[in-house]
Amino acid sequence: MKVQEIILQADHLRLEYGRQLVAEDLNLTVRRAEIAAIIGPNGSGKSTLLKAMARLLPPAAGRLTLLGRDLWQLPEKEAARKIAFMPQSAMLPPDLTVAEVVRMGRLPHRSFWSSFQAADEEICRQVMELTGLLSYARRPLGSLSGGERQRARLALALAQQPEILLLDEPTTYLHDIHQLELMNIVQELHQRLGLTVLMVLHDLNQAVRYSQRLVALQRGCIIADGPVADVFDSDLVRDLYGVENEIKAVEVNGHVEQVFFPAAVCGEV
DSSP states (O other), X not given: OOOOOEEEEEEEEEEEETTEEEEEEEEEEEETTOEEEEEOOTTSSHHHHHHHHTTSSOOSEEEEEETTEEGGGSOHHHHHHHEEEEOSOOXXXXXXXXXXHHHGGGGGGSOTTOOOOHHHHHHHHHHHHHTTOGGGTTSBGGGSOHHHHHHHHHHHHHXXXXXXXXXXXXXXXXXXXXXXXXXXXXXXXXXXXXXEEEEEOSXXXXXXXXXXXXXXXXXXXXXXXXXXXXXXXXXXXHHHHOOOEEEEEEEETTEEEEEEEEHHHHTOO
16 A cells, blocks of 8 residues: 655654643654544643644644644745644634635735735635535625534635645534534545545544544543554543443444444443
8 A cells, every 4th residue: 555645744742831741752643645533631732732733833842844844944824835724713703704714715825915816716616615605605704603604714724725634623612413514524525635634523433433543642642543443442432531431333324433432321320
């Protein structure tokens, strides 16, 4: 099997938030066209690691490389053309239309004086179509549901045409149906376009369903990293969350998935 090119790599990272040590000696490699999820309990360093890899938090020590180049040595616009980061929530003016929000994603591809080109408009149209927002283009954000606003944020990130998409708990605050809609879009983008995706997910079953690879963090350390089928089991869940559980094979839409059930759901007391 062909080994895919390394897009983003963390070597011996030490991460601090304020003066608090969050993680030390972290090593992580993300390869082209993979879709991976970072899981772990609250406070394990998941979002901090993702922000560091998005160039939003400088490491206290260690090195981050993007396509073999030091991430923090790259010009800001060049990094933004390669990495798109979607936070849990982003405060965008509610009177902006969907189209105006998506156009913001083209800023890394333009000089200060350049005007918006037909090619930019076409890219924005395509990402709105991919995210099911084309008919909402002239709607202000304030008129949309939470799920629709989150899809607009995703479309903004996609308009950057990134090499890698980083998602920080993208389904937080969304109702179940909107969570599934968003994750199905992310999965389709990966499958159709070969987009590389690294995401933090708090829902274990979503992480297993939508990822090829799991990275498990506990107290700032990676305790498991590999294909879902190899690393996801009851022992890992117990080690991460201290929860007695059962992993069951469940048929979903014609194929079998491994599903996590807490002990209480399994009938234990």
